[in-house]
Amino acid sequence: ARNIVCMATSSCIGKVTAEKPGQFFGYRIRIENRNDPSASDTTVQLLGRTWDIYNARKEKVSYIHAPQGGAVGHHPVLHPGECFEYMSGTDLNTMHGTMCGYFNMALVKKGTSYGQVGDSLDAFDLAEEFIFKLPVEPFQLAATNA
Template sequence: MPSYQFKVDVHPQYLPEQSDPEAGVFVFAYTITITNTGSMAAQLISRTWNINDANGVHEKVRGLGVVGHQPLLKPGESFEYTSGSHLRTPTGTMHGSYFCVAEDGEKFDVDIPMFVLDALSDDPSQRRMH
């Protein structure tokens, strides 16, 4: 029986040079590596993000693919991309999911683990999740 599994590693980073704290603009980049750890090739079709700032403001973002791609990953293959988000507070969180379709037509979701966006921390290991 085929397995449908992806591993998601996230590495967020605060971008002070693009941020304007006095105006309430905090810009973050995040690099994500998606690895097919299952036994069947699958294509990432779409994504859903849940973005929360420290004031409790919630934003849901949906879209096709990631950074213009809908990668097809064979077992053991990875796809890495960098994207970004901005908050009105210096800290917040993001989490979400990828919608994928396997080679055999099976549809499944892959959880993107929650990670912290933190403009105040000097220690990036405190923000990294996988």
Template sequence: MASSSDALAVLFPNVAVTRDIKVRVAVSYLAEQSNPQLDRWFWSYHIRIENCSDLSVQLLSRSWSIVDGRGAIHEVHGEGVVGETPLIAPGGSFDYVSGCPLDTAGGSMSGTYRMVDEDGSIFDVDIPRFALVAPSA
């Protein structure tokens, strides 16, 4: 019988851990929102942030580096995620889904979350690099 951590590894194949904060990412190509004839490809990504530390942490901001199929880098910075700055208790997690359009059929994303723990320590947590790949026609 597979363990729940094995199942999570299948569901969320991209993982990074920083200071006992685990960031898992699953990505899906959305054909129904893409239009290759108009150079538009769209992916959704599901992120789970797990707090494996002994302190509560709050996500303050995000910084993304999005690389398209031509190697052009697009930087995105902002407060929180999906309009929230979640407080994650020890042993807790926070999930959200967002999306990324590109004008190429592939690329990648990676980044960091700025966090603060209950002791006031501010630190960055790595978001693992993940590929954005459209299926071949």
């Protein structure tokens, strides 16, 4: 593998609204480039993400497919030894569920600039062999009192 890893954690923030059933969940994503800076030039850039979100009945309640949409407004570049972490959230109409998906990543030159969503990135024009999917294993969204 490329030695790029992704970890996800979540927590229940609380009810969506008093009138509407369901819960709002926050989640934290951490992507690490675990290559050794003294031995590797493997540099990657996050291009976008795809999420599948399921409620407690295993119904898909949300599908987000943004292969060039970045994450929280950013297209970070991770050099060996670096990480990118962000928080976001989603609501569910049940007390628990799961999320899974992947990040679209690109192998880029080490001088590549960190980008913002809306920027024209060189990585968007890379050949297919430089693009890869970084999987996010299913993780639980669960209300503590469920």
